[in-house]
Amino acid sequence: MIVFLVGCSSPAVRQQRLVAKPNMLFSDSVVLSYNSPKLLPQLAPGFAGSGGAQNSGCTSCR
Amino acid sequence: MTSPQLRLRSLAVFALVLSLLLPSSSSFAAPTDAPAFELPKWETGEKVKLSDFAGEVVVLDFFAYWCVPCKRASQEVESGIQKFYAGKKGNPHGVPVRVVSINIEKDNPKLTSQFIKQAGLEFALNDFDGALLEKFGGAGTPFLVVIDGTRAPEFRVLYKHAGFEGTKKLRQIIDGVMPRKTASVRLTSRRSASIEEATAAPTTREGEVSFDAMLASDVQTTSTSIRYGESKGDTTWNARFTYNSIAEDYEPFRAFDFQTSARSLYESYFAGQADLRRKLHDTLTLSGSATVYDGFTDYRSLWFSEYYRQRFSADPLYYPSNPQGFSASTGLRWEYQPTTGFAEAGFAYAYDQIAPGWDLPDGTAENPTPNLEHGRDLLHTFSPSLRFENVLTRRIRTLHEFQLTLTTDRDSRYSYRGSVNVALGERWVWRTSGGYTHEDPALRAWNVGATMEFEITSQWLVNVSGLYYHDTGEIENSSLLSTAGPGLQTYQTGLGLRYLGERNSFSLSVSPMWSQYEALEVGTRPFTNLYKDRTWILVQTAWNIEI
Structure with missing residues (x-):
């Protein structure tokens, strides 16, 4: 599990050029968001990650 | 199914997973003598040695053009350290301070040149194979080192760190360095307000x-x-x-x-x-x-x-x-591997007043005209989460996110x-x-x-x-x-x-x-x-x- 999550080791710093490219990062900026449209949780409840209202989607589901 | 015991059990399972997943903290090496170096200047190739900085405090700033946080770090070090101490003619004890920026990337020199210009670096050297960085134990960039050269030929490493902690911390270390012959004398700071203002960390x-x-x-x-x-x-x-x-x-x-x-x-x-x-x-x-x-x-x-x-x-x-x-x-982010390994634990609460469902129940013999009823219109949601971000190889970066969501009546x-x-x-x-x-x-x-x-x-x-x-x-x-x-x-x-x-x-x-x-x-x-x-x-x- 630990290996799955964090790997065995990190590459030497001089080998980090490719993983430091802006499109290789997990950025908070919406300019660099991929496959995560803000509106999709309205349609697909499995994408909703926060808030009871977003999660429930419907109004009278239990 | 939604009893308090079940919720407590869910939280306990989540806490157990957290304790199993978090790796142990990294540690820093004790201060050591600085390794001697001889590196070429960025523009001219002229060789520069550590011994050239005898009697000074040297701040090494390792960078690469592709390193996103390096740009801000280099800008702030150049402004808040190099220009700051140049304006004051040294630290409070009169020891000259010199920032030496060290480029570790050989490829794409045009982009490195652009980085140097934009960050305003005055004195840059090349360490293309990262050999000097590795001698200091650097595992990521930006990597900053403060060296005391006042006891030359002995050069002592006072500070080394992957990641930029701000110029305030660097100044505290630099201000404590005293000239060799007046080591027992601590002078009062002669800081000028205008210099402080001009060289403060940029926003x-x-x-x-x-x-x-x-x-x-x-x-x-x-x-x-x-x-x-x-x-x-x-x-x-x-x-x-x-x-x-x-x-x-x-x-x-x-x-x-x-x-x-x-x-x-x-x-x-x-x-x-x-x-x-x-x-x-x-x-x-x-x-x-x-x-x-x-x-x-x-x-x-x-x-x-x-x-x-x-x-x-x-x-x-x-x-x-x-x-x-x-x-x-709220969240707490832990950089357990310098610049390449992050864990973040978060907790969120949401209060939602929602549009409820309505229903008119069928009448019964006891209650032939029941009242209109509505479903729950208030939801409380508690949501702990965990994130792990890692660089696994020179080509692979990963992110894992786990979330538990506890919502009223669900x-x-x-x-x-x-x-x-x-x-x-x-x-x-x-x-x-x-x-x-x-x-x-x-x-x-x-x-x-x-x-x-x-x-x-x-x-x-x-x-x-x-x-x-x-x-x-x-x-x-x-x-x-x-x-x-x-x-x-x-x-x-x-x-x-x-x-x-x-x-x-x-x-x-x-x-x-x-x-x-x-x-x-x-x-x-x-x-x-x-x-x-x-x-x-x-x-x-x-x-x-x-x-």
């Missing part, structure tokens, strides 16, 4: 505007956000305002609904958000966020609300819905989302993501997506993407009439264009999407026209500017 300001649309023939939703943020030293804050619109053609399903009529609906949603991040320690960052909103969060709730309004608004017990709420969250929801980014070559990046959500008794949802991006130039990129989503349907309510969505599949493809400039960045993507529902249960039939298959167009555009 980075950022603005961002984004627009999303999800459009079908009878349902159109949009989201527009404006964000402004500032970053100075150890603190970053952002303020965001969001406006969403929902326009839809409410259309009753005549075979099961004779009481409501078609109507065009339009609703607005407003939200304000503020967040703050502050570095507590060299490896720990605390964050907090608060959000308030007013309006329907999704087009389906608006559809149901209209259905109930038309059916029951004549009843004196009925009241119009007014969805609104707020949320607050079973625990467990979610996982994993992402793997792979640099296939100099210009190709492959991004894959997948997620799974589980909520008893019946909701199972999963998705998988991928994006392939190509760098046309260093600033312009194009991408193609695909996303598949599947769920088993929302959890049915026990009453006769249910609004729960049936099982759903969506297929999405997309084309995107991205511009990543020095201070401006921009993105645009257009994605057709198809949504297909499974057969509806009897209790959901009145909403057949809501839960019908649709073809959508998704549009996303965003613009970011560093001011």
Whole structure:
């Protein structure tokens, strides 16, 4: 599990050029968001990650 | 199923997983003698030795043009250390201070040259194979070293650290260095207010505007956000305002609904958000966020609300819905591997006043005319989460996110989302993501997506993407009439264009999407026209500017 999550080791710093490219990062900026449209949780409840209202989607589901 | 004991058990399981997953903390080496070096100057190739800085305090700033945090670190070190002490003619004890910037990247010298110019570096050397960086034990950039050269030929390392902790910390160390012959004398600071002001850590300001649309023939939703943020030293804050619109053609399903009529609906949603991040320690960052909103969060709730309004608004017990709420969250981010390994634990609370469902129960012998009833209209949600981000190899970066969601009167929801980014070559990046959500008794949802991006130039990129989503349907309510969505599949493809400039960045993507529902249960039939298959167009555009 630990290996799955964090790997065995990190590459030497001089080998980090490719993983430091802006499109290789997990950025908070919406300019660099991929496959995560803000509106999709309205349609697909499995994408909703926060808030009871977003999660429930419907109004009278239990 | 939703007893307090079950919730406690869920939290206990989550805490156990957290304790098993968090690796042990990294440690720093004790101060040592600085290794001697002889490196060529960036512009001329002229050799520079450590011994050239005898009698001075030397600050080594290791950087690479591709290192995103290096730019801010180098700018601040140049301004807050080099210029600051040059203006004061040394530290408070009169010891000269020199910043030496060290480039570790051999390829793309034009981009390195651009970095040096933009960061305003005055004195740069090359350490192309990173040999000196490795001698200092550097595992990431930016990497900063403070060396005391006042006891030359002995040079002592007073400080070394991967990641930038701000000029304040560096100044504390530098100010403590005294000349060899007056080591017992501590002079008072002669700081000039004008120099302090001129060389204080610069403030980075950022603005961002984004627009999303999800459009079908009878349902159109949009989201527009404006964000402004500032970053100075150890603190970053952002303020965001969001406006969403929902326009839809409410259309009753005549075979099961004779009481409501078609109507065009339009609703607005407003939200304000503020967040703050502050570095507590060299490896720990605390964050907090608060959000308030007013309006329907999704087009389906608006559809149901209209259905109930038309059916029951004549009843004196009925009241119009007014969805609104707020949320607050906090997180602690731990950089357990310098610049390459991060873990973040978060906790969020949300208070949601939702549009409730309404029902008029059938009469019984004891109560022939029952009153109109409504479902729960207030939800409390507690949500702990864990994130792990790592660089696994020179080409692979990963992100894993786990979330537990506890919402009033519902079973625990467990979610996982994993992402793997792979640099296939100099210009190709492959991004894959997948997620799974589980909520008893019946909701199972999963998705998988991928994006392939190509760098046309260093600033312009194009991408193609695909996303598949599947769920088993929302959890049915026990009453006769249910609004729960049936099982759903969506297929999405997309084309995107991205511009990543020095201070401006921009993105645009257009994605057709198809949504297909499974057969509806009897209790959901009145909403057949809501839960019908649709073809959508998704549009996303965003613009970011560093001011």
